[in-house]
Amino acid sequence: MSGDQDEDFQESLDTLVAISRAQPDRLNQVENEQKAFFDRMTATRETVTQILKDMVQEEESMGQMLADKEEERKLREKEMESLDEELSQLTAKSQMMDSELEALQSELEGLRSSDNELTVLQNEIEDDTTEVIPSAIHVAKLYSLITKIKWDYDTEPHILKGVHYGPDLVSPIHIDTSATSRRDIADQLWNFVSSEW
Incomplete structure (x- = not known):
């Protein structure tokens, strides 16, 4: 108790002693009023204590909610960083694919140019040839x-037979056309042709 409360309490006791000597009925009334006052004070204290507990609990709940929100924000930041990195990788991959596509288009143009040159060469050979060469033999050569x-x-009509003279290796060719599709035959033969000019 503080000093002011002690003095108030002492004054109340002195007043009670004085009243009890002079008026016993008044003492009972004061005791009842004091009991009612203490009951109200106790109820008020319990109410205030409960309010304080509720406030502390609410603060803890708000603190936990803030911590959860902060954790969620950090997770979102990590997700955003991951998405940014993935976007950067996809952009780089797209640029690389664009470069590869340009290289393939350039190679295709080169092949078309070579095809045109071969056509011109074939026409020049046909024009310059003084003897008559059958078309099939000319194309074969x-x-x-x-x-x-x-x-x-x-060979038999359904057998393709020959030899491929590669830069480093000589490879025999023996294909049964009755057992192999035209596409597979073409694929096998194209595998022998070098793409380097």
Whole structure:
């Protein structure tokens, strides 16, 4: 108790003693009023204590909610960083694919140019040739020059036979056309042709 409360309490006791000597009924009334006052004070104290507990609990709840929100914000930041990194990787990959596409288009243009040059060369050979060469033999020789394949024409009609003279390796060719599709035959033969000019 503080000093002021002690003095108030002492004055109340002195007043009670004085009243009890002079008026016993008044003492009972004062005791009842004092009991009612203490009951109200106790109820008020309990109410205030409960309010304070509720406030502390609310503050703890708000603090936890703030901590949860901060954690959620950090997770969102990490997700955003991850998405930014993924976007950067995809952008780089897209740029690389664009470069590859440009290179392939350039290579295609080169192949078209080579095809045109071969056509011009074929036309010049046809124009410059003084003796008559049958078309099939001429085309076979042209293909032989391009593909570096020498065909064996003394075989059964359904057998393709020959030899490919590669830069480092000589490879025999033996394909049964009755058991192999035209596409597979074309794929096998194109595998022998070098794409380097």
